[in-house]
Amino acid sequence: MAKIEKAACIGGGVIGGAWAARFLLAGIDVAMYDPHPEAERIVGEVLANAERAYGMLTMAPLPPKGRLTFCKTVEEAVAGADWIQESVPERLDLKRSVITQIDAAARPEALIGSSTSGIMPSELQRDMKHPERMFVAHPYNPVYLLPLAELVGGQKTSPETLELARAKLAPIGMKGVILKKEIEAFVGDRLLEAIWREGLWLIHDDICDTETLDDVIRYSFGMRWAQMGMFETYRIAGGEAGMRHFLAQFGPCLSWPWTKLTDVVDLDDALVDKIAEQSDAQSGERSIRELERIRDENLVGIMHALKGADGGKGWGSGKILADFEQNLWAHAPRRDYRPTREPLDLMEIKVLPSWIDYNGHMTEFRYAQCFADASDALLRLIGVDRGYVTAGNSYYTVETHTRLLDEAKLGEALKVSAQILPSSDGKKLHSFMSLTRASDNVLIATCEHLMLHVSSAEGKAVPPAPAVMARLEPLIDAHRDLGVPEGAGRSVGQKR
Amino acid sequence: MAKIEKAACIGGGVIGGAWAARFLLAGIDVAMYDPHPEAERIVGEVLANAERAYGMLTMAPLPPKGRLTFCKTVEEAVAGADWIQESVPERLDLKRSVITQIDAAARPEALIGSSTSGIMPSELQRDMKHPERMFVAHPYNPVYLLPLAELVGGQKTSPETLELARAKLAPIGMKGVILKKEIEAFVGDRLLEAIWREGLWLIHDDICDTETLDDVIRYSFGMRWAQMGMFETYRIAGGEAGMRHFLAQFGPCLSWPWTKLTDVVDLDDALVDKIAEQSDAQSGERSIRELERIRDENLVGIMHALKGADGGKGWGSGKILADFEQNLWAHAPRRDYRPTREPLDLMEIKVLPSWIDYNGHMTEFRYAQCFADASDALLRLIGVDRGYVTAGNSYYTVETHTRLLDEAKLGEALKVSAQILPSSDGKKLHSFMSLTRASDNVLIATCEHLMLHVSSAEGKAVPPAPAVMARLEPLIDAHRDLGVPEGAGRSVGQKR
Known part of the structure; x- marks a missing residue:
């Protein structure tokens, strides 16, 4: 799959900063050039918003964040970059001269996208030596959440450039749509301007x-x-x-x-x-910061809602999120699970806005969601992935016991660890999971969890494939001497 | 609160039929007049879509569906109605003559709303005897889900009429917005037409x-x-x-x-x-029916996502849904819980699209959601309502044990019943819940559930208020001789 290796952002306001956040959170290094004296502060604020939003957006494993470097010149920023995004103020003369400067310093095959919301790419690429790789990539605020980039080529842009740009945007969760012809303001802002004009009349x-x-x-x-x-x-x-x-x-x-x-x-x-x-x-x-927070939470919620649409296949921006997460899982390094005599760290999550009841506490059934996600993580660790399941074998949860010991609040970071209990034999996978608050290690809840390995062809519980067994057995052995954790083996209401 | 007592729908196409569905599902009787030979079929199809959507939209107790009557004349339909909605084809002469006919036959104080998407109310009310109670109530497709009704008065409409219309729409989950002045196409279609015109040029x-x-x-x-x-x-x-x-x-x-x-x-x-x-x-x-299904599921998902927004208070259409549900709960008859020696029926639900995993089965943690909702229903039954909780007392779940015995699939109707276990003493509420498929009574899952009654002022478990105890104790007594249900008292993995 086409992939952005190193990005340069020329111009770092709300738009350029949010492009940088998109790249960084997808694991891509970013070199930023912006002469504005407050550029670092502004980009930092946008990045903080984006990180907060991504903490809610997905439980898929985001790669290690890319490295952000502020550069002293355009030339320094674009050196070695394969995607250069121009987001300087909306003036033709300024944009054209910056793009011409980028063109001269960049690798000849590097893609150069402009964030202009209205200027035609033919105007912008006029003075370039390698105009065939320049195009408009017009995003929408907040760029780190909204998937759209309108891709518009000028007279000198090659068709391959637009296709490559679209392919490179997909792995970072963006939907590039290619317009057939260039036109001032492209499609989105044409529509927005029509409705804005009408709205102004109504006011x-x-x-x-x-x-x-x-x-x-x-x-x-x-x-x-x-x-x-x-x-x-x-x-x-x-x-x-x-x-x-x-x-x-x-x-x-x-x-x-x-x-x-x-x-x-x-x-x-x-x-x-x-x-x-x-x-x-x-x-x-409400302050602008508060409105931004609400907007981002709402957008995340809408994407989550649409992710489960159309019978679980996902629809619209929810399908794009699902594809993004598939890509994250596919590229996540298989976790090192070297069996030790310590419980396994399975997952870290944040308490999402939609998980909260009117008391401000995490609502009861979301604990079950945390433990279900953590047991999925345990399965991935021993090699039970999408391919294994598609081939007709899987673990099914048959019995759980949960204790709720303390409260989790909005935005708190939680982690789940697991001990494999000695009654596990492969066909049975019996675990004891602990949900703790990351900041102070307070135990919030525990879950004792029993899964059976089932073959859909045979319609009954069978031992797992040898490759899975080979990963699971050392875990069972390593945890055998950990002893029975406090709270395991309990029935509901049992005296201690 | 202002409330529609009986509605009449004059014209029953996609819009008039969906108005009827809104009214009927809110428990309001509807008299329909539409001379179209296929009116009953069309209205029936819209109502079926609406019922399907409401099955997903809310777990709050919808009132018994209103009665739908097809009438032979306008006069018969409007007799006794306090809200009359005109949705005949978009021609001024036709609409004006129908509205004048409604005016002559209706009670003088009955509200008369027109679904016109563009004609000014002053034009429509010209020949009325009681024009002060006539206005435009312009809805958006699908009317049974989208909350908006633009409320527009003509020169002869009284301001009180618009306020009353807004108040009467709120309990049926609609947001009436009052425009300051009448104008052709009002606000929404002005904006839509501007963008449509621009869109046509782009194509x-x-x-x-x-x-x-x-x-x-x-x-x-x-x-x-x-x-x-x-x-x-x-x-x-x-x-x-x-x-x-x-x-x-x-x-x-x-x-x-x-x-x-x-x-x-x-x-x-x-x-x-x-x-x-x-x-x-x-x-x-995809067929239009399939697109409708996907659209409705998506709209429900968006409303669900926004219902939890802004720290649980709800935002936009999600807040309107939350208010609608509050109203449903407030008006639900307190369930008759005459203690018998049978487990209590607590809840009926449908398996929602967002609950399904990629196998087409209900995903693990949604079982916990069903049981948590059912235990909330149990609490309401014994008088633990929002007011009780706001006063500083509540039951908190401390321990659960769940067995997953069979699979639930998309759209299946499930029901939850509960047996109160004899260790319950008020301070402790210990129950055993069974989730069964409504169609064949197959047991899908069980949950043993322990709650403690906590005073937030004292910060510890205390006995409940006497009024709650008075409702709970007969239940405990009635269930005392039911015996321990199969599966209660188990620890995870215990041999039978």
Whole structure:
């Protein structure tokens, strides 16, 4: 699979910083150039937001974070990079000169993407020596969570460049969509500008305030568009007769009276004041940091919801997250499990917002989720992976005993370790897991867990494959002398 | 709280049928008038979709479904109704004459809402005797899931009417937003039409195809708009400097070259063919029914994700769902728990799409969720409700033992029953729950469950309040002679 080896970010504001975060959290080293005196602080804040979001986004093993280096020159930053992302302010002269400078210093085959939200790539690549590898890669804020990059080539861009860019974005969880032709503002900002223009008129003419307009969006078509776009949604509206029927019904509306407001509203001081005041009334109780936090949690939640959609295959951004995680698992080094006489460290997680009850505590059944995920991690450790399961063998949980001893709170880091109990013989895998708070090692919960190894062909419990047994047996032996942990073998309510 | 007592639906297509489903599933009787020969079939299909969606949407106790009656005349349908929803085809002359007919036959104070997506209410109410109670209530497809109704008054509509309409929509899970002024197409369709017009140009000019355009939406701003609208999103983009800063940055773009495409595209045969073909290529593999199913599951998933947002308080459509459920619980008749010598039926649920693993089976930790929800139901039964908990007392789960005996599959109906074990004394609540498949009573799983009653003020286990004890004790007594159920008192892996 095509893979970004080393990235350079030229320009490190909210967009450039978030590109850097995407790369770094996917394990890619980033060289950053930004002459702004506060660049390091700004990038650091964006990266902190991104790390927080990724802590919630996935339990798949993120690779070790890439190394972030701040460079003194463009030349130093682009040296050796195979993906260079330009995110300097939105002025043609500035962008063109920076891109020309990148072009001169970069390896000739390095990809050069611009984050411009509107300037045509043909304009940007005009003075390049190797313009065939330059294109627009237009992302959406927050770049570290939203998957989209619009990929737009200019007159001199080679088609292979766009395909390669798309392939290189996939492993970092991004969806590159290639436009057929360049056009100012591309597709996304064309659509956004149309609706923005109409929205400004509605505020200007006092049809509604900003909060009402936002509510209209988020309680109706905004929810539709998080998972299907405009055309697929309208296809459904056409019923079994489909898109053609919908167009026949809806088409005439285009010439209805309400199409008259296509002029550009004058964004004068009075309108700016009105919008700013209405926006303060709508959202002013919360700081921008708090709104960012809520937005990121919501986006993560939406992706999680869509990850299980369409019968578990995933849909839309949830499918992209599922693919991203598959890639993370595929590239995770198999954990070294050298059997020692210590319980095995299986997993570290953070308590997610959706896990919390109204008391601010982790809700009861999420403990079971932690232990189920940890037992999956144990299985991977002994070689029971997707391939093994697909071949018709798997471990099934048949019995568990859980004690809830303390409370876990939002955002706390937890870890799960396991001791293999001596009654395990391969066909039976009997373990005792401990969930502790990472910060102070306080024991939060324990779970005694029994799985049986089942062959789906034979429809009964059978010993595992020799390769699995060869990894499991040394573990059973190493843990044999650890003794029975406190709390194992209990029935519910049993006196100590 | 204002409440709809009896609804009439005049017109029963996809929109009118889905209004009827909203009302019926909230326990409201509906009288339907639609002269279309296939009206009953169409409404029945929409209602089936809605019932399927509500089965996934909430575990809160939906009231008994309202009664749906098909009437022979408008007069018969509106008799006695306090909310009349007009959803006939989008022609001014037809809508005006139907509304005038409704007006003449309805109780003078009955609210009359029109589902029109564009006609101004002043036009519709022109010939009414009681126009002050008429307004537009413009919903979005699928009406049974999307919360929004745009409430728009005409020149003769009283302000009290709009406030009352908003109050009456809240208990059925809808968000009525009141517009300040009437305008053709209101707010939502203004915004949609702007983006639709721009989208048609992008397809017409071969900038991209329908699938690419949809991907651009659903991988970027569609996800943002499912939870925050346009202005709140841009407020964040402005950073700590806020909305004013954003406008200063973005404002100039309005006069950039890409604002030129404000003409109305000619939706001629060639463009209709192009769109229909691209849409077939994009979505043609799936039937409309399948797309509807996926859409509804996705919308439910998004609402579930947002229900836990903002530290458990809920956000956007998730908050509306949480409020809807609170209302359902508040109005649920306290279950008759007359203690008998039978285990208590606590809960019926369906296996949701997000509960399924890649094998098509309910995943391990969702069993724990079923049992945790069932133990909550047990607590409500003995009077441990939100008010009791807020006052500082609650039961906390300390220990569970679960056996997984069979598999549960997508969409299967499951039920949970419980036997109170004799070691329960109020301070301890020790139960044994059984999860069975409703269709054939096969036992899927069991859970032995121990809770302690804790006073947060005293920070320790204490006996419950006398009112709770008075409801619990007869249960303990009634179950005392049931004997120890098979599987209770087990430790993990214990021989039988």
